[in-house]
Amino acid sequence: MARRFYTRLQRQLRQQGWRHTLASLYQRAQYRYRYLRDDVLFDKRYGVETRRIESAYLSQQQSDYLDSAEFYEPSRWRHFSRMLAHLSIQPSDFHFMDIGAGKGRVLMFADRAGFHQITGVELAPQLVETAQRNVQRYRQKTGSAAHFDIRCEDVAHFQVPAGNLLIYLYNPFRGELMQLFLDKLQQAQQGDRLIYVLYRNPACAELFAARRAVQCLVLNNEYGIYQVISTRR
Structure with a gap:
C-alpha cells in the first residue's frame, strides 16, 4: 500500500507539480478528517450505523415514482446546524420531519437541536428497520425524552400534519x-401556521423557485431554505 501511494505521488508530482500536489493532498486529508469526525465518530459515540451509503435497496421497492427516488447518503451535523442557524425559531414549537429519513441520522440531529416531536418518513422497509434500531440505541445512550415516529410510507401517499413544521x-x-x-x-x-423546508443539496431548486407559495430565504450550492406561505385570499 505504501509503495502504491509513493508511486502515485511521484506520478502526480511529475504531472501537476508541487503546488497542485500539496493542495490535492490537503483536500484529501481534510476529507478523511471530516469523514472520521462526522461519520465514524458519530456512529461510534451512539452505537449506531448511519455512515454507509446504500443504493441496492431501491430496486426492491414498489412505487409509481421510483424513478424519481435517490439513494441513501448520510447528512452531516455541520451542514444541518448551519442550515438551522438561519432560522430564528424555538425548536419545541415545531414538529420536525425528515422526508426520506434513511437510517435516522437526522432524526438524532433534531433531538440534539432541541426538537421534541420528531418524525421520519422513509419508503424502504430495510432502512426503516435500521433507523428504528439506531434511534433505540441512541435513546439508550442519551436518555432522550423526544417523541420519535419513524414511518414506512410512500411520499406519494403522505399527508401533511397540522401545526408548525420544519x-x-x-x-x-x-x-x-x-x-x-x-x-x-x-x-x-x-392560517398562521409556519412551514419551513431545509433542503440539502438542492437539485430541484428550480421547482421551488417556480412556486409562488414557496419563498426562498437562503440558496447556495450546499443547501436551500424555504418558507411555504399561503396564497389564498
Missing part, C-alpha cells in the same frame, strides 16, 4: 414526485 430534505427525490410533494405542502398551508 421539514428536512436531503435530495430524496426529484421530478414528478418533488412536484407532488410541493403540491401537498402548498395545499396544507393555511
Whole structure:
C-alpha cells in the first residue's frame, strides 16, 4: 500500500507539480478528517450505523415514482446546524420531519437541536428497520425524552400534519414526485401556521423557485431554505 501511494505521488508530482500536489493532498486529508469526525465518530459515540451509503435497496421497492427516488447518503451535523442557524425559531414549537429519513441520522440531529416531536418518513422497509434500531440505541445512550415516529410510507401517499413544521430534505427525490410533494405542502398551508423546508443539496431548486407559495430565504450550492406561505385570499 505504501509503495502504491509513493508511486502515485511521484506520478502526480511529475504531472501537476508541487503546488497542485500539496493542495490535492490537503483536500484529501481534510476529507478523511471530516469523514472520521462526522461519520465514524458519530456512529461510534451512539452505537449506531448511519455512515454507509446504500443504493441496492431501491430496486426492491414498489412505487409509481421510483424513478424519481435517490439513494441513501448520510447528512452531516455541520451542514444541518448551519442550515438551522438561519432560522430564528424555538425548536419545541415545531414538529420536525425528515422526508426520506434513511437510517435516522437526522432524526438524532433534531433531538440534539432541541426538537421534541420528531418524525421520519422513509419508503424502504430495510432502512426503516435500521433507523428504528439506531434511534433505540441512541435513546439508550442519551436518555432522550423526544417523541420519535419513524414511518414506512410512500411520499406519494403522505399527508401533511397540522401545526408548525420544519421539514428536512436531503435530495430524496426529484421530478414528478418533488412536484407532488410541493403540491401537498402548498395545499396544507393555511392560517398562521409556519412551514419551513431545509433542503440539502438542492437539485430541484428550480421547482421551488417556480412556486409562488414557496419563498426562498437562503440558496447556495450546499443547501436551500424555504418558507411555504399561503396564497389564498
